Amino acid sequence: MERTLHEPAPPLATIAAALRRERERVGVSIAELARRAGVAKSTLSQLEAGAGNPSIETLWSLGVALGVPFSRLVEPPAPSVRVIRAGEGPRLSADQADFVATLLAAGSPHTRRDIYVMELEPGKPREAEAHIPGSVEHVVVAAGRLKAGPAGQPIELGPGDYVSFAGDVPHHYEALEPGSWAVLVMEHR
Amino acid sequence: MERTLHEPAPPLATIAAALRRERERVGVSIAELARRAGVAKSTLSQLEAGAGNPSIETLWSLGVALGVPFSRLVEPPAPSVRVIRAGEGPRLSADQADFVATLLAAGSPHTRRDIYVMELEPGKPREAEAHIPGSVEHVVVAAGRLKAGPAGQPIELGPGDYVSFAGDVPHHYEALEPGSWAVLVMEHR
DNA sequence: CGAGGGCGTTCGTCAAACCGAACGATAAGA
DNA sequence: TCTTATCGTTCGGTTTGACGAACGCCCTCG
Numbered sequence: 001m002e003r004t005l006h007e008p009a010p011p012l013a014t015i016a017a018a019l020r021r022e023r024e025r026v027g028v029s030i031a032e033l034a035r036r037a038g039v040a041k042s043t044l045s046q047l048e049a050g051a052g053n054p055s056i057e058t059l060w061s062l063g064v065a066l067g068v069p070f071s072r073l074v075e076p077p078a079p080s081v082r083v084i085r086a087g088e089g090p091r092l093s094a095d096q097a098d099f100v101a102t103l104l105a106a107g108s109p110h111t112r113r114d115i116y117v118m119e120l121e122p123g124k125p126r127e128a129e130a131h132i133p134g135s136v137e138h139v140v141v142a143a144g145r146l147k148a149g150p151a152g153q154p155i156e157l158g159p160g161d162y163v164s165f166a167g168d169v170p171h172h173y174e175a176l177e178p179g180s181w182a183v184l185v186m187e188h189r
Numbered sequence: 190m191e192r193t194l195h196e197p198a199p200p201l202a203t204i205a206a207a208l209r210r211e212r213e214r215v216g217v218s219i220a221e222l223a224r225r226a227g228v229a230k231s232t233l234s235q236l237e238a239g240a241g242n243p244s245i246e247t248l249w250s251l252g253v254a255l256g257v258p259f260s261r262l263v264e265p266p267a268p269s270v271r272v273i274r275a276g277e278g279p280r281l282s283a284d285q286a287d288f289v290a291t292l293l294a295a296g297s298p299h300t301r302r303d304i305y306v307m308e309l310e311p312g313k314p315r316e317a318e319a320h321i322p323g324s325v326e327h328v329v330v331a332a333g334r335l336k337a338g339p340a341g342q343p344i345e346l347g348p349g350d351y352v353s354f355a356g357d358v359p360h361h362y363e364a365l366e367p368g369s370w371a372v373l374v375m376e377h378r
Numbered sequence: 379c380g381a382g383g384g385c386g387t388t389c390g391t392c393a394a395a396c397c398g399a400a401c402g403a404t405a406a407g408a
Numbered sequence: 409t410c411t412t413a414t415c416g417t418t419c420g421g422t423t424t425g426a427c428g429a430a431c432g433c434c435c436t437c438g
Contacts, residue, residue: 011249030386040427045386052425053244056263060200071260074245115327115374117349138304140372142331160306181349183329183372185304219416229397234417
């Protein structure tokens, strides 16, 4: 499997900046915030200074005391426009099939929806395990032909066709033509 | 430590479950994931066992190696076969532009995500009003070329290209070639 | 002026997160 | 069967993050 992972990126510096930003937004001192969060103010001081590598519990407490969701402290503010050119982006390849999925937009805990571009080649089909209960997969074929669906009732699809099915049972994808690809939206419960 | 009840959920057990779930989704062993993430497998083993309070850097490395956003590891996760053939389905056509959108899957209040297939023809571009605050649009071009994006910074896209941008400001879509179509995922909040 | 109380930083101690090595279990192959 | 590989877990040793106390600083009030 590959590792083309240019994740958003910087964890520690982001946290330092986010802590200071959110704390000043609330309008409270380091000492006061430390009191409310139940952490030593020395710890908080060093965190805002960019030093340190806080534990989850420490950072969680600070998030609660600040009244902001946890993710705001660890993820940089989202750029309004993101572009991922064809072929770019983090790729997840299955070892047992000619199958490459590119993650375009990962769902946050609140949106619960991942968007992939999935490229398949004829031959070995991709047999997918059952995912977590309640997940649903949506597929729109962009080019080529492919057979997809839960085990036992595969559907044959052409360009523009759409299918959705439960993802919490075993299912498979199989390309019928070379160069087939599709947009896959994976929806979680 | 005291915990406010407003905040979503406790982090410790969630992380253990999320790590295991995501790791099995990728289909990789503890040892392998530990290698990729650059952490001791003993650390990962104990984390999945529910013991421990990982540092940000440790958990971040695991998130990168798993190809999932950080927040999915720390916050709880918040049919059955439908087929819509190309050209079928409820169509929404704009009056002022050569633009047809087909609703494939409407988002429930819980999923907050609509999936469309959008067909455009060159000529009059589609100028979209600003939607409700917090909405995000995701576009994957399936065929043709189109220019899309918020007013002022349009992006030119070809097959396979992906772009996402805030939907709560005016934006537009414009086909540059005949027969252009794209998958549009509209995300609400 | 000097006492008091707030602030943010620095320092020494201690618990624990992280690591590497060793362990038993399981599976594939000679 | 014996070997070899990988798996996940457990066990000391080391590193380091969290803590509390002490420090210097700037106010304000007596």
